[in-house]
Amino acid sequence: MSAVVSPIRKPLVTGHKTYHQITEDLISPTEKAPTKAWTIGFIISVAVLAYGVFCILWTIYVGIGSWNLNRTVNWGWDITNFVWWIGIGHAGTLISAILLLFRQKWRTGVNRAAEAMTIFAVMCAGLFPLIHMGRIWLGMFILPYPNTRGPLWPNFNSPLLWDVFAISTYLTVSLLFWYTGLVPDFATIRDRAKGMRRKIYNTLSFGWTGSAKHWQRWESLSLVLAGLSTPLVLSVHTIVSFDFATSVIPGWHTTIFPPYFVAGAIFSGFAMVLTLMIITRKLLKLEDYITIEHIESMNKVILVTGSIVGVAYLTELFIAWYSGYVYEQFAFFNRALGPYWWSYFGMMFCNVVSPQLFWKKSWRRNITITFLMSIFINIGMWFERFVIIATTLARDYLPSSWSLYSPSWVEIGIYLGTFGLFFTCFLIFTRVAPVVAVAEVKHILKTGGDQYVGENAPKAHHHHHESH
Amino acid sequence: MASNHKEIVFGLYNDEEDLIRAVKEAKAGHLDIYDVFTPFPVHGLDPVLGLEESRLHIAGFIYGALGTLTAFLGMTWIFTKDWPNVFGGKPYWSVPAFIPITFEMTVLFAAIGMTVTFYIVNGLGPGVVNKHLDDRITDDKFCLAFDKATVNEDKAISLLKQTGAVEINHKSI
Numbered sequence: 001m002s003a004v005v006s007p008i009r010k011p012l013v014t015g016h017k018t019y020h021q022i023t024e025d026l027i028s029p030t031e032k033a034p035t036k037a038w039t040i041g042f043i044i045s046v047a048v049l050a051y052g053v054f055c056i057l058w059t060i061y062v063g064i065g066s067w068n069l070n071r072t073v074n075w076g077w078d079i080t081n082f083v084w085w086i087g088i089g090h091a092g093t094l095i096s097a098i099l100l101l102f103r104q105k106w107r108t109g110v111n112r113a114a115e116a117m118t119i120f121a122v123m124c125a126g127l128f129p130l131i132h133m134g135r136i137w138l139g140m141f142i143l144p145y146p147n148t149r150g151p152l153w154p155n156f157n158s159p160l161l162w163d164v165f166a167i168s169t170y171l172t173v174s175l176l177f178w179y180t181g182l183v184p185d186f187a188t189i190r191d192r193a194k195g196m197r198r199k200i201y202n203t204l205s206f207g208w209t210g211s212a213k214h215w216q217r218w219e220s221l222s223l224v225l226a227g228l229s230t231p232l233v234l235s236v237h238t239i240v241s242f243d244f245a246t247s248v249i250p251g252w253h254t255t256i257f258p259p260y261f262v263a264g265a266i267f268s269g270f271a272m273v274l275t276l277m278i279i280t281r282k283l284l285k286l287e288d289y290i291t292i293e294h295i296e297s298m299n300k301v302i303l304v305t306g307s308i309v310g311v312a313y314l315t316e317l318f319i320a321w322y323s324g325y326v327y328e329q330f331a332f333f334n335r336a337l338g339p340y341w342w343s344y345f346g347m348m349f350c351n352v353v354s355p356q357l358f359w360k361k362s363w364r365r366n367i368t369i370t371f372l373m374s375i376f377i378n379i380g381m382w383f384e385r386f387v388i389i390a391t392t393l394a395r396d397y398l399p400s401s402w403s404l405y406s407p408s409w410v411e412i413g414i415y416l417g418t419f420g421l422f423f424t425c426f427l428i429f430t431r432v433a434p435v436v437a438v439a440e441v442k443h444i445l446k447t448g449g450d451q452y453v454g455e456n457a458p459k460a461h462h463h464h465h466e467s468h
Numbered sequence: 469m470a471s472n473h474k475e476i477v478f479g480l481y482n483d484e485e486d487l488i489r490a491v492k493e494a495k496a497g498h499l500d501i502y503d504v505f506t507p508f509p510v511h512g513l514d515p516v517l518g519l520e521e522s523r524l525h526i527a528g529f530i531y532g533a534l535g536t537l538t539a540f541l542g543m544t545w546i547f548t549k550d551w552p553n554v555f556g557g558k559p560y561w562s563v564p565a566f567i568p569i570t571f572e573m574t575v576l577f578a579a580i581g582m583t584v585t586f587y588i589v590n591g592l593g594p595g596v597v598n599k600h601l602d603d604r605i606t607d608d609k610f611c612l613a614f615d616k617a618t619v620n621e622d623k624a625i626s627l628l629k630q631t632g633a634v635e636i637n638h639k640s641i
Contacts (some may be wrong), residue, residue, distance in 0.1 A: 019507060019608035144546070151551045156543045157558060157565040165572040173579040180583060183592070184606065188507070191603035206587060207596030210605050212517055214590045215509040220522040223585045226574045228532075239568055439508040442608075 011450035012106050015288035019442050026434040026441070027189055028313040029284050033464060036284055044305060045423035052417010055410045056131055064134045066410045072403035073393045077411040078132040080385040084268070085125035085418065086167065086240055087261075087381060090233055091269025092118025093174055096181075096227035100222070107299050108440040109290045112433075113280060114273045115178040120425040121272070122171045124418035129163070131414070159242035166239040173232060177225045178336040180218070183208050184439045185447050237265040244388065252330030255317070260312035264381060267305035267351070270298050271377035276426065278371045280435055289436045292365050301366040302377065306355030309384075313352060331392055343383045350380020474548045474639050478504060478601050478613035479633030484510040487610040490631035494612070499624060502615040524589075528582040534544045535577025539570040565618050598640040609635075 017025070059066055069076050092114040099107035130139050142164050144154055154161050188206035190201035241261035244252035274295065281290040320332040335344045348445070354376050358364045383453070390405050407415075429435070446452050481487045484506065491513065494501055504517060509554050513520075543566045547553070552560045605611050612633070614624040628636050 023507075023607045040529075144542075153546050153551050154551075155555055156547065156569055157555045157562055159568075162568040162572075165576075169572040169579075172576060176579055176583045180586070184508070188606040191600075191606045202597060203594055206592040206594060207598040208592060208606075209598050209600045210505040210507060210611075211590075212504040212506065212513055212532045213519060214592070215506065216514050216519055217522045217524050217586055217590060219509050220524045221582055224525050224528045224582060225579060228528075228579055231571070232575050235568070235571060242568075393521040443508040 001069075009451075010291075010293045011236060011295060012109060012291065012448035013289060013445055014291055014411070014443060014450045016451045017288065017444065017445065022445070023188060023192075023438060025286070025288070026438045027185075027192060028437050030189060030431060030434060031192070035283070038427060038431070041423065042427045045427060047420070048416055049420030049424050051413055052415075052420050055413030055417060056127070058410055059131055059414065060136055063122070064132070066409040068405060068411065069396065070403050070405065072233060072396055072401050073390055073405035075132075075389050075393060076405050077386075077407045077415060078128045080127050080382065080389050081415050081418065082125050082128035082132075083240055083261075083385045083389075084382050085121045085128075087237065087265035087268045087385075088272045088378075089118045089121035089125060089170075089174075089269065090237060090262075090265035091273045092116070092121075092231045093170075093177075093233040094266055094269065095273070097226040097233065098176060100226040101230060104297075105444045106294050108296070108437055108444050108448075109294045110277055110436075111196075111440070112181065112437040113277060113429075113435045114269075115174060115181070116426065116429045116433075116435075117273060117276060118174050118269075119171065119178060120422045120429075121269075122167065122174065123425070124422050126167060126171065127414075127418065127421075134330075159239060159246050162239045163243060166236045170232060170236045173229055174227065177222075177229060179439055180221060180225070180397060181440070182433055184210065184218070185434050185437065188438055189434070194413065227289050234262055237261045249333065249392060249396075250325075250327040251320075252388070256312055256315055260309065260316075263305045263308040264351075264384060267302060267309055267355075268377060268381035270302050270305070271374040271381070274298055274370055274374040275378065278367060278374070280430065284430065284435060286436060289441060293369075295367065295370055296361075296364045299358050299370060299373075303355055303358040303364075306351060306358075306377070309409070310352035313348065322394055327397065330395070333396045335387055338391065338395060340387065343387050343391060347380050347383035347387055350376045351384060354380070473640065474502070475614055475616040475638070476601060476613050477621055477626030477628075477636065477638050478502075479631075480602060480604065480609040480611055480635040480637070481632065482634055484610050485512075486632050487612060488512055488516055490612050490627065490633070493631055494614075494627055497627060498625070499614065499620075499627060502596070502613045503616070505601065505607060505611040505613065507606050507610070510610070522584060524582060527585050528578045531581025532574045532578030532587075533618055534581070535573040535575070538577065539573035540566060545567065574599050599621040601639055601641070602637070 013022075015021075033455065042109050052423055067076065067078070069078075095107050095114045096111040099111075099317055130136055142154055142161065144156075154164075182204075186205035187210065188199050190198055190205050193201055202370060238258040241257035245254060245257040247253060278295070283289055317332055320328045323329070324383065353372060357369065365411075393406055395402050472475070479638070480491065487504065487506070487510070491501065491504060495516065501517065504513065506513070513519075544561060547562070548560050554560070555562075558565065591598070599614060600610060601611055612628065614621075616624075625636055
């Protein structure tokens with residue numbers, strides 16, 4: 001295909017790959033025995049997950065009393081962790097859907113892993129609302145179904161119920177999107193395999209053949225799912241922010257919350273994608289597919305969303321002062337200078353100050369700086385949710401009911417456990433599926449491969465093809 | 469499809485541009501193409517093959533509309549007829565509060581409906597075994613296939629040779 005290729009575009013696939021080499025590079029990690037690093041990582045992840053499961057069972061057995069929540073601070077690490085994980089779960093859909101609609105070809109290097117990360121992060125997030133109900137065996141009460149409790153339905157006016165719909169829809173649509181993208185790649189694995197492995201991958205690939213009509217429908221489906229996911233991903237964190245914004249708590253009751261939460265979600269999601277991909281590209285030797293160009297592109301998104309978040313923080317402060325409303329003013333005074341001042345300044349430093357380093361091009365392209373930055377942002381975004389939730393609640397209207405909060409060992413264990421779940425799932429994923437979308441990289445090879453574009457491209461190449 | 473036994477002759481190409489050229493020539497020579505298989509979606513192939521635009525998105529719209537109606541009418545019935553309740557002084561039929569769930573259900577119905585339709589119309593699904601022509605089609609080979617029942621075999625082979633197929637094979641599926 002003689003697609004339009006800009007000579008000033010940097011190549012997205014380096015190493016002069018052929019289609020076959022792409023298959024080899026991306027599929028072979030699933031065919032080899034796991035490396036030592038993988039095995040150690042997996043054992044640690046499963047151990048941490050097991051501890052998390054123990055803490056969850058402890059919570060269910062003993063009750064929410066095993067957490068340090070109290071009458072004043074009734075949302076603590078549980079909802080902080082929920083919002084944090086759901087925010088991380090936003091990058092995958094952003095990369096796969098919004099960047100597909102904008103025809104950003106660099107997404108092909110990272111979309112598969114980012115989508116997987118999204119699904120695992122949403123699973124971790126979904127745990128918290130369920131267990132913080134206390135009586136998890138009554139969890140099905142949140143679902144609207146004709147029941148024997150008389151005509152008794154959930155409250156459709158409540159943002160908490162909107163959240164149930166938003167998050168379950170988001171998880172379902174992300175899964176469908178991800179799996180449909182995986183089907184042709186599973187077929188590639190199948191066609192290289194023998195015996196039992198071939199049978200398993202044939203089942204996973206749904207009998208994919210690569211027929212032109214199937215590809216046409218596949219692209220149509222991907223495009224429409226991307227079109228649906230784009231407003232969906234924006235709606236999910238908007239609705240999460242409604243959990244706070246529709247309340248009458250000073251510091252929560254603000255109209256800036258939806259856009260501010262969405263920007264923060266993309267910000268933290270990209271940070272987590274970078275944390276994971278920098279490790280993965282190194283371990284699986286994917287430097288030709290996830291290049292410095294990809295990392296720089298993601299760092300630009302981080303710079304933009306980090307700055308949006310910074311502006312939102314300052315706007316909140318200004319509006320609190322400008323409102324002339326003493327409770328609102330106090331809420332922000334308390335966040336910055338109250339007993340949890342350290343989390344406020346941690347948030348400001350990690351989320352607003354540190355990403356500004358990325359104005360410098362050589363730092364955006366530096367892997368060590370990027371990796372450290374991604375960790376900083378992960379921490380900073382956790383602080384942000386802690387500031388919004390626990391700090392705000394700790395100092396309410398009545399000084400006599402003021403309180404402080406620190407997590408119990410059970411709450412810390414559950415949070416650690418979600419890391420175990422996340423990394424266990426991600427490590428299994430890197431063993432059973434290609435972490436870079438094989439068919440999609442082949443599709444962009446001639447417009448993004450370094451033998452076709454960039455400095456290495458033979459100038460005569462395109463003329464050669466167009467002359468046919 | 470067990471009774472639909474087919475004798476296939478097919479050529480494998482190394483590059484999608486060779487394939488597109490071959491498809492053009494086959495069309496020009498009025499050879500009936502059985503199917504074309506590629507390792508990735510090749511843009512520009514559909515018009516040459518004469519494939520009509522997929523109607524999947526129309527199905528998606530219908531599923532989505534179904535989701536909109538289910539959610540909105542469902543909540544309307546529940547909150548005005550089955551279980552009228554005052555929440556926070558709002559009217560029973562509090563339309564703005566129904567919007568988030570209506571939106572989510574629209575997306576959910578459209579996505580599930582379209583994906584399921586996609587697999588059904590393609591004849592794909594868990595446990596489906598489709599006989600395929602060559603293992604390298606999902607790797608780096610582009611395949612143009614003819615059904616011997618509908619084309620002159622010699623003509624097909626000479627076209628495949630002429631257009632630069634690197635391999636020509638026969639298979640019954």
